[in-house]
Amino acid sequence: MSAMAGTATLARLVLRRDRWFLPLWTVFPAFVLLVFVGAFNGAFPTAESRVEYAETSLHNAAFTVTYGALQGPGLGELVTWRAGFLPVVLALISLLVMLRHTRVEEEAGRRELVAATAVGRNAAMAAALVVVCSAGAVLGALCALGLMASGLPTTGSWAYGLGITAVTWTFAAIGALVAQVTTETGSARVLGVVVIGLAFLARGVGDVSAQTGGSLGWLSWVSPISWAALPRPFSGERWWPVAVFVVVIALLIAAAVALSARRDLGGGVLHPRPGPAEAGPRLRSPVALAWRLQRGGLIGQAIGAVIVGGAVGGIAVSIGALMTRAAAGRELLERLGGPGTVIDQYLAGMMMLLGVLSCAFAVHTLLRMRVEERDGRAELLLAGPVDRLRWAAGHLAFALLSGAVVVVGAGTAMGLGLGAATGDPSQVPRVLAAALVQLPAAWLFTGLAFGLLGWLPRWAAATYAVALVSLFFGWISGELAPDLWIRNLSVFEHLPKLPGGAFTPVPLAVLTVAAAALVAAGFLGLRRRDLAPG
Amino acid sequence: MNDAIDVSGLTKAFGAAKALDGFDLRVRTGEVHGFLGPNGAGKSTTIRILLGMVRADSGTVRLLGGDPWAAATELHRRLAYVPGDVALWPNLTGGEVIDLLGRLHGGQDRKRRDELIARFELDPRKRSRTYSKGNRQKVALVAALSADVELLILDEPTSGLDPLMEAVFRDVIAEEQRRRDRTVLLSSHILSEVEALCDRVTIIRDGRSVESGTLTELRHLTRTSVQAEVADSADGLTGLSGVHQLVVEDGRVRFDADPDALGAALGVLADAGVRGLVSHPPTLEQLFLRHYQGAAADSAAAAAAAQEAR
Structure with a gap:
């Protein structure tokens, strides 16, 4: 057991370092569920209205991809389904928190300081796992208690809590494994996020396929994102999937431990190759350096955007086709506005996800500037004959480019996927235009991050929180409570719902002007303020 | 143990x-x-x-x-x-x-x-x-x-x-x-x-x-670096074994001396009417420099020998 020595003390260190964030994300899921219970009770108070809502939602493929498969019209089923984005958020948090306490520590050199004490080789990983999994257990229990307090059946409540806990544990284990494989935190994060993206995609394709009688329903079983739904809370609970979770989680942890026992500290399974001995002729300006730092990420984002866009566009047609199959479906389809409308509705829902994704990438790319400053590398650069504003402008340009690459790549691929399936090439510009509409939202958040970098550099990462809250406001109001005032606080809700909806230029212009003002403010602040390492 | x-x-x-x-x-x-x-x-x-x-x-x-x-x-x-x-x-x-x-x-x-x-x-x-x-x-x-x-x-x-x-x-x-x-x-x-x-x-x-x-x-690895100001010429240093990197320029002398040669070198300086003397122990750089030079010379000689053999 000496490989685990010191785990308890290190777990206390993890708790100390995350003392604000950890309670927040532990309470968050139960809070979301309670909000949804309130929203459903308010918007659909009667059983009949819920049945009708369930009926239409069942045939909105954008809903199925985003939230998972709806099992029935009961309150419990509706609430847990509508909270189907929770597993994705929790997967991301579990993974990033695991990496924060394992690979990040190692790359920063702090692990070396700790590993030289009487601490076991696996203690750091074990401590992070203990904390994240405990948080997962607590948040699952809180979800169950919250649902019970809302008057929902006890069995279903605990089945849902168990599923949510299983998702957290699985992605904590995946985080532990990913941390062993790569030597750089950046690549570990990318690898982990790709796994989450694939799991999300697999759940979407699997659930849509199952609903439409397709043959890809098994994909939902492969995807840990859909595990929250596997115990079937509130619609005939089943418990045997829990055995599957336990086995998979145990195997993942065993693999991580096996790798950890073999490798050098600071090393991974994948060895970085030696690079060039001399700088290329183009590496001669801060902008060139920014490109050198960002190009790998940009290329990866472009490839990922094209793959996801193609898949999303490709399944659009089967959604229209499936609904004409059943007579009841045909009748419903007429009521919903025909196959064209159904596909557009689906694509518009996907465009919103694309907008969120593009925001995340743009802000992430821009925050590289903050990391450069924090770690003292900007100091090194700006001590030379480098203008501070030009240095910042270079990073800003790449952030905007990064957002655009995702939107254009995915939009084009979606259009091509749909165009190829329908044999109608005019779909490409139509879908691409609908994607481009998302860009001003990405600009706004990039502008916000840049403004913060100018005035409150240590708070620049809070942009993520603002974007999340904005998304959250739209998510809890949305079609459930369209009159709710907080809906207006969501940037994403103001974008035109394209394709299919009306094109409204005013919100786009407002967002663009606001973004430009924030950027200008950022430059102003950057000219005045001190560099802030640390 | x-x-x-x-x-x-x-x-x-x-x-x-x-x-x-x-x-x-x-x-x-x-x-x-x-x-x-x-x-x-x-x-x-x-x-x-x-x-x-x-x-x-x-x-x-x-x-x-x-x-x-x-x-x-x-x-x-x-x-x-x-x-x-x-x-x-x-x-x-x-x-x-x-x-x-x-x-x-x-x-x-x-x-x-x-x-x-x-x-x-x-x-x-x-x-x-x-x-x-x-x-x-x-x-x-x-x-x-x-x-x-x-x-x-x-x-x-x-x-x-x-x-x-x-x-x-x-x-x-x-x-x-x-x-x-x-x-x-x-x-x-x-x-x-x-x-x-x-x-x-x-x-x-x-x-x-x-x-x-x-x-x-x-x-034995270390040489002492000496800088001195002398009234007369210190030509005696030129022939002294164990004195390296000797530089003489109008009244100033700089050299490195092996430990064994230090006494003799100081004797020469004293005879030449030394007026100022600074000496310091060898720096690590000098030490490494010698080792590197040794290694470089060895490999150059080896390369030359290989050339010869061909």
């Missing part, structure tokens, strides 16, 4: 790059051992292997009588380490970090901790993100020196300290040395520091140990 550290024939490669190539190191229990070498010679790799963080490709390593890879945790209870580049958790204070590391060691001398904090003039209430490199180093030093351990492994521990703090560090290590129950492995590229503190020295270059022994034993 008399050796705290016994390393022989150690090799380690990272991909194609060879970091250690048959390296040997012996550190006796209770001594302060200097570990000298230029950047990239393999000092930190050796230390990481000694700490069981990196696994050697081949060779044997005994640390406090155990295998540092297999028994890392048990051995770490008996040693403390200060990295060359100390990274700390930005939102923890220095005091918190010191106590955390102390707890991880399984015990810390509180009185010693407070005393060291005072001596190093460290403010333990400041957050780590606001510390300079020197202050981060002090945090790691206080944590290591207040731990109840047999072996201290210090990787260039003074590289960020100001001269005053460097003096405090030397005092503290000298006290450790007098106790004779603690072994210290001190890696450095500052010869004067090693000279002031260490009983014995090992010099590493290109992953191999080139010299090992007491400083007196290593004296």
Whole structure:
């Protein structure tokens, strides 16, 4: 057991370092569920209205991809389904928190300081796992208690809590494994996020396929994102999937431990190759350096955007086709506005996800500037004959480019996927235009991050929180409570719902002007303020 | 069992790059051992292997009588380490970090901790993100020196300290040395520091140990640099064996002398009416320079021989 020595003390260190964030994300899921219970009770108070809502939602493929498969019209089923984005958020948090306490520590050199004490080789990983999994257990229990307090059946409540806990544990284990494989935190994060993206995609394709009688329903079983739904809370609970979770989680942890026992500290399974001995002729300006730092990420984002866009566009047609199959479906389809409308509705829902994704990438790319400053590398650069504003402008340009690459790549691929399936090439510009509409939202958040970098550099990462809250406001109001005032606080809700909806230029212009003002403010602040390492 | 550290024939490669190539190191229990070498010679790799963080490709390593890879945790209870580049958790204070590391060691001398904090003039209430490199180093030093351990492994521990703090560090290590129950492995590229503190020295270059022994034993490696102002000509120096890099320009003389030749050289200077004299011990650079030049000459000769043979 000496490989685990010191785990308890290190777990206390993890708790100390995350003392604000950890309670927040532990309470968050139960809070979301309670909000949804309130929203459903308010918007659909009667059983009949819920049945009708369930009926239409069942045939909105954008809903199925985003939230998972709806099992029935009961309150419990509706609430847990509508909270189907929770597993994705929790997967991301579990993974990033695991990496924060394992690979990040190692790359920063702090692990070396700790590993030289009487601490076991696996203690750091074990401590992070203990904390994240405990948080997962607590948040699952809180979800169950919250649902019970809302008057929902006890069995279903605990089945849902168990599923949510299983998702957290699985992605904590995946985080532990990913941390062993790569030597750089950046690549570990990318690898982990790709796994989450694939799991999300697999759940979407699997659930849509199952609903439409397709043959890809098994994909939902492969995807840990859909595990929250596997115990079937509130619609005939089943418990045997829990055995599957336990086995998979145990195997993942065993693999991580096996790798950890073999490798050098600071090393991974994948060895970085030696690079060039001399700088290329183009590496001669801060902008060139920014490109050198960002190009790998940009290329990866472009490839990922094209793959996801193609898949999303490709399944659009089967959604229209499936609904004409059943007579009841045909009748419903007429009521919903025909196959064209159904596909557009689906694509518009996907465009919103694309907008969120593009925001995340743009802000992430821009925050590289903050990391450069924090770690003292900007100091090194700006001590030379480098203008501070030009240095910042270079990073800003790449952030905007990064957002655009995702939107254009995915939009084009979606259009091509749909165009190829329908044999109608005019779909490409139509879908691409609908994607481009998302860009001003990405600009706004990039502008916000840049403004913060100018005035409150240590708070620049809070942009993520603002974007999340904005998304959250739209998510809890949305079609459930369209009159709710907080809906207006969501940037994403103001974008035109394209394709299919009306094109409204005013919100786009407002967002663009606001973004430009924030950027200008950022430059102003950057000219005045001190560099802030640390 | 008399050796705290016994390393022989150690090799380690990272991909194609060879970091250690048959390296040997012996550190006796209770001594302060200097570990000298230029950047990239393999000092930190050796230390990481000694700490069981990196696994050697081949060779044997005994640390406090155990295998540092297999028994890392048990051995770490008996040693403390200060990295060359100390990274700390930005939102923890220095005091918190010191106590955390102390707890991880399984015990810390509180009185010693407070005393060291005072001596190093460290403010333990400041957050780590606001510390300079020197202050981060002090945090790691206080944590290591207040731990109840047999072996201290210090990787260039003074590289960020100001001269005053460097003096405090030397005092503290000298006290450790007098106790004779603690072994210290001190890696450095500052010869004067090693000279002031260490009983014995090992010099590493290109992953191999080139010299090992007491400083007196290593004296044959060292030449004294002399600068003098003389009234008359000091031509007598020209023919003197053991005098190198001689430069004479109107009344000023500069040269390096082997220890054996120093007396004769000073005699010549005295006869020439010396009016000013500055001499200093050889710097590490000069020492390494000689070794490098030796290696370069050897390989050039080998290449020439190979050419000849063809």
